[in-house]
Amino acid sequence: MRSAAHGFPIVLSDLTLEYPPHGASPAHVALHGLSLTIQPGEVLGLLGSAGSGKSTLAKVLSGVAFEPRAGGDVRPVITGGEANVLGRRLRTLTRRKVPEFRFHVGYLPQDAAATLPPDRTVAEIVGEPILERDRRYNRRALQTRVATMIDAVRLPLGMLDKYPYQLSGGQRQRVALARALVLGPSLLIADEPTAGIDLTVRDAVAQLIGELRDREHHSFSALIISHDLPVLRRTADRIAVLDRGELAALGTIDEVFHDPGHPYVMALAGALDAGHAVIDDLEDGPGA
Numbered sequence: 001m002r003s004a005a006h007g008f009p010i011v012l013s014d015l016t017l018e019y020p021p022h023g024a025s026p027a028h029v030a031l032h033g034l035s036l037t038i039q040p041g042e043v044l045g046l047l048g049s050a051g052s053g054k055s056t057l058a059k060v061l062s063g064v065a066f067e068p069r070a071g072g073d074v075r076p077v078i079t080g081g082e083a084n085v086l087g088r089r090l091r092t093l094t095r096r097k098v099p100e101f102r103f104h105v106g107y108l109p110q111d112a113a114a115t116l117p118p119d120r121t122v123a124e125i126v127g128e129p130i131l132e133r134d135r136r137y138n139r140r141a142l143q144t145r146v147a148t149m150i151d152a153v154r155l156p157l158g159m160l161d162k163y164p165y166q167l168s169g170g171q172r173q174r175v176a177l178a179r180a181l182v183l184g185p186s187l188l189i190a191d192e193p194t195a196g197i198d199l200t201v202r203d204a205v206a207q208l209i210g211e212l213r214d215r216e217h218h219s220f221s222a223l224i225i226s227h228d229l230p231v232l233r234r235t236a237d238r239i240a241v242l243d244r245g246e247l248a249a250l251g252t253i254d255e256v257f258h259d260p261g262h263p264y265v266m267a268l269a270g271a272l273d274a275g276h277a278v279i280d281d282l283e284d285g286p287g288a
């Protein structure tokens with residue numbers, strides 16, 4: 001895929017995302033006027049109150065919002081501004097181009113662990129994106145690649161023949177992460193990658209993301225939605241904070257929390273001072 005002339009993996013200019021009206025529900029603006037740039041090689045952490053638009057942004061930037069709809073699924077649409085991802089203007093992304101675009105963006109959805117296909121083995125699940133891209137991919141090379149990814153997310157190779165129901169939630173989450181990374185994407189968009197994972201494994205996931213960034217220099221970037229501060233400290237160069245669909249703060253973790261101007265960021269900083277490492281207990285923001 002051609003990279004952006006400016007080289008930035010993600011450029012958002014005054015981006016507004018909206019869910020169209022459906023059934024009795026009116027249209028809903030989930031994100032309003034967001035401008036943000038992710039630098040080549042940068043990992044940006046994204047925090048925010050519940051319903052502030054984090055997952056909506058992830059769905060659009062990963063391209064899943066542009067895939068054919070399943071059932072009554074309502075997808076967000078870009079109603080203002082522009083999002084440029086890996087050199088593609090998403091407003092002009094045609095349906096035919098979506099699969100190719102998605103091969104370059106690893107996406108770990110929020111509910112990834114709970115939605116693994118129940119009738120496939122771990123090896124099949126992790127290897128599927130490779131076969132979707134190339135049905136005739138060499139089977140031995142496929143096995144090796146899948147095993148390497150399983151190892152990278154610190155799962156034993158004995159898991160390869162297991163089915164999702166035989167795994168714990170944390171193991172399933174790591175299978176989903178291995179799948180998101182199996183094509184060696186230049187951009188990872190991960191929605192709560194360490195949710196439901198115990199502390200030691202959380203460390204390993206943070207380490208893996210950090211390693212990818214360091215090893216690939218300027219060719220691997222990521223947007224990591226997380227409320228887990230130790231994970232963000234290890235992986236994120238900067239963080240962005242959303243509140244009610246708008247950008248509330250942007251900077252390094254220290255910059256953002258040292259001088260919080262926005263009430264929601266102040267509340268987060270207060271939670272940190274009170275010793276909370278995982279700051280998702282402010283879901284509705286202050287005063288809600």
Ligand SMILES: Nc1ncnc2c1ncn2[C@@H]1O[C@H](COP(=O)(O)OP(=O)(O)OP(=O)(O)O)[C@@H](O)[C@H]1O
Nearest residue numbers: 019028030048049050051052053054055056057074
């Ligand atoms: N399918 C949908 N149709 C209409 N509105 C939606 C839909 N999905 C989400 N929304 C609304 O869009 C807003 C943003 O939702 P989103 O899931 O992006 O928030 P979030 O920041 O990821 O929240 P959380 O931290 O709880 O996951 C919310 O007000 C939500 O109710």
